Structure formats: structure tokens, C-alpha cells
Amino acid sequence: MPVTRNEVLSVLSRLEIPGGGTLIDRDMVRALTVEGTTVRFVIEAADATQAEALEDVRARAQAALAALEGVGTVSVVLTAPAASRPAPGIRIGRHPTPEEIPLTGVERIVAVASGKGGVGKSTVATNLAVALARQGRRVGLLDADIHGPSVPRMMGVSGRPGATPGGKTILPPQAHGVTLMSIGLMLEDGQAVVWRGPMLMGALQQMLGQVHWGELDVLIVDLPPGTGDVQLTLCQRTNLTGALVVSTPQDVALLDARKAIDMFNKLKTPVLGLIENMSGYICPNCGHEAHIFGHGGVRAEAAKIGVPFLGELPLALEVRQGGDAGAPVAAGDGPLAEAYARLAEGMVRGGVA
Numbered sequence: 001m002p003v004t005r006n007e008v009l010s011v012l013s014r015l016e017i018p019g020g021g022t023l024i025d026r027d028m029v030r031a032l033t034v035e036g037t038t039v040r041f042v043i044e045a046a047d048a049t050q051a052e053a054l055e056d057v058r059a060r061a062q063a064a065l066a067a068l069e070g071v072g073t074v075s076v077v078l079t080a081p082a083a084s085r086p087a088p089g090i091r092i093g094r095h096p097t098p099e100e101i102p103l104t105g106v107e108r109i110v111a112v113a114s115g116k117g118g119v120g121k122s123t124v125a126t127n128l129a130v131a132l133a134r135q136g137r138r139v140g141l142l143d144a145d146i147h148g149p150s151v152p153r154m155m156g157v158s159g160r161p162g163a164t165p166g167g168k169t170i171l172p173p174q175a176h177g178v179t180l181m182s183i184g185l186m187l188e189d190g191q192a193v194v195w196r197g198p199m200l201m202g203a204l205q206q207m208l209g210q211v212h213w214g215e216l217d218v219l220i221v222d223l224p225p226g227t228g229d230v231q232l233t234l235c236q237r238t239n240l241t242g243a244l245v246v247s248t249p250q251d252v253a254l255l256d257a258r259k260a261i262d263m264f265n266k267l268k269t270p271v272l273g274l275i276e277n278m279s280g281y282i283c284p285n286c287g288h289e290a291h292i293f294g295h296g297g298v299r300a301e302a303a304k305i306g307v308p309f310l311g312e313l314p315l316a317l318e319v320r321q322g323g324d325a326g327a328p329v330a331a332g333d334g335p336l337a338e339a340y341a342r343l344a345e346g347m348v349r350g351g352v353a
Helices: 005-012 048-053 055-066 121-134 151-155 197-209 229-237 251-266 297-305 317-325 335-349
Strands: 029-035 038-044 073-079 109-113 139-143 178-182 218-222 242-247 271-276 309-312
Touching: 005 029, 005 055, 029 317, 038 055, 038 317, 048 055, 055 073, 109 121, 109 229, 121 139, 121 151, 121 178, 121 218, 121 242, 121 317, 121 335, 139 151, 151 178, 151 317, 197 229, 242 251, 242 297, 251 271, 251 297, 271 297, 297 309, 309 335
Parallel strands: 038 073, 109 218, 109 242, 139 178, 139 218, 242 271, 271 309
Antiparallel strands: 029 038
């Protein structure tokens, strides 16, 4: 019989942590999901020092839950915001300036784009960033989807970022070895961003140039769908290395992917490659592989236009579960993590990450 959410909470409520109390009464458990025999959650520490002290607690929690009857897989992620005071004084959302956006210490900027929503672009961006970090790269991840920020949830991060003394520069949090920033970290839960184009472009400039990214080998930018203001600002105001275009195999998605490719061509931005997401689904019961959205359409498109085809990524329940729980599948092991690892390895070999 599968474990229940209450049983999981009961176990966590008995695990004491340094300084007294438990994970539950100290309100440190985030994004808890119990689905079938899989348990996932995030332990959110107050700072990096506390996170280090909680590593033993994380390991004990994972072991205790794995011992429960009805539990097959346990994923416990430990995260912490930037180790500094909150940044309530930094206001995101101003009108843009005409200058090029400075990004000192960032060697490459790679945009992850799609012509339409719903193709898994943000899922690819977050898992790719984690996979690159596991390859030993210094990686940043910018959620540039201002109207629909999802990176904080997918990476298991909440709470406002820190700031330098004087409140002029944002100190971004880290998770899974990745430094990240999103407008979602500056908003209350459920709060909508209702801005016109100039405010969007200004916000993007701030999240690029007003954030202390540190020394990075690559900054992955998760773009919103479409071919609008944010894309224009990134291409025209930064030293963008190039773009990865994500699409599902079916013709309707490829119609919009072609528009994204055309936009990058018009803006003289290299298209580094195409990625086919949701390429196939393997039934967990019988092992049959079904191509729900078709198969091979992105590979054929890449060959047609002379752009590298970077790989196929499967449609899998675990990918969705990991995104909801703040535990990207690329941070774990198994075939799904290996698919993103191959993608990351190809980028490293090609000198674009």
C-alpha cells in the first residue's frame, strides 16, 4: 500500500535538527509531493552555513523515508538562498536604458527558446543547467519569462534573494550547483506581472546587469515563448553566444519553431542547435514506446536548414514530478538524467558551454 503524506510528515516531525526543533516545526519543508511510491521534497535552509549543518539531517530523512513500507523512491534536496540580508529595496521593473548590458565574468550566454508555449522549454532549460553543473561547469540560470516564471518552483527555491550593502546589487540564490535569478523570487505567490513591453525590457536588463552572477562558464537564459520584446533585448543588448530552439515533433509546434529560428537569423544570432522534446513515451508497465506527438520532425527540420540536431528528450512522468517538486531529474541518476547529461556533454565538447 502506498505511503501517505501524513505518514511522511510524521517521520519528518521526529527528526531533530541542529539548534533544536524539527524540520516540520521549523517550517523548512517545501514542495512535498507523495505520488505512488515516490516521495520528493525540498529542505530550505536559512543560509549556506545552516545548509551545511543540515546535510546529515537530509541524509537521515532520506534513509528514514526509504525504510517506510510503500516507499520506492525518495528525493530530498537541500537548498539555501544567498547568504545575505533580504533585498526589499531593489525594485524590479523599470524602463530600459539604451546601453549594452554589462555581464562581467560571464563567458557565454546561451538562450533556450521556442516559438510557442507548452513544448517544455523551461523544463529543458532547468535540467540542462543542472546537467552542465554536474559536468563541472560554472552555470547561471536566468528565468526571462517575466509573465510566467517557473524556474524557482522547478529548482526548489523560494524566498527573496539577498542584496549587497546599499541594496544596489542582487545576490542570487543557488540550487543544484546552479546560480539562478527569476522575477518569481521577487513576487508573492500567485501575484501576476501586468506590464507592457518597456517594463519587461527594463526588468530583463536589471536581472542581467544588476545581479551578482560571479564567474560563470555559461549563463542559460530561459526565454518566454514567441518572438517579442524580451528576445529582442537579449539579442541586441548582450553579447549572446547563441540560441537553442526547443520543439516537440508535431507539425504545429514546428511551424512556430521555424519563426523563432527566423527571428534569430534576422537578429544575426547563431542558432546553436535544435532539441526534440517529448520525443517518445515508454509505458512503465509494458515497456512499449509510443510517439504521442510524433517522432523525428525536429531532426528532419535541423537537417533541412543545416542546423545541428542536439538530441531527443523523452516524455516521462518523472520529469513532471521532478519539476513540481523542485528536484530536476538531471540532478539524479538513470536514463532521464543520462539524456540531459549527453546534451550537456555535447555542448561542452562543442565549446558553447
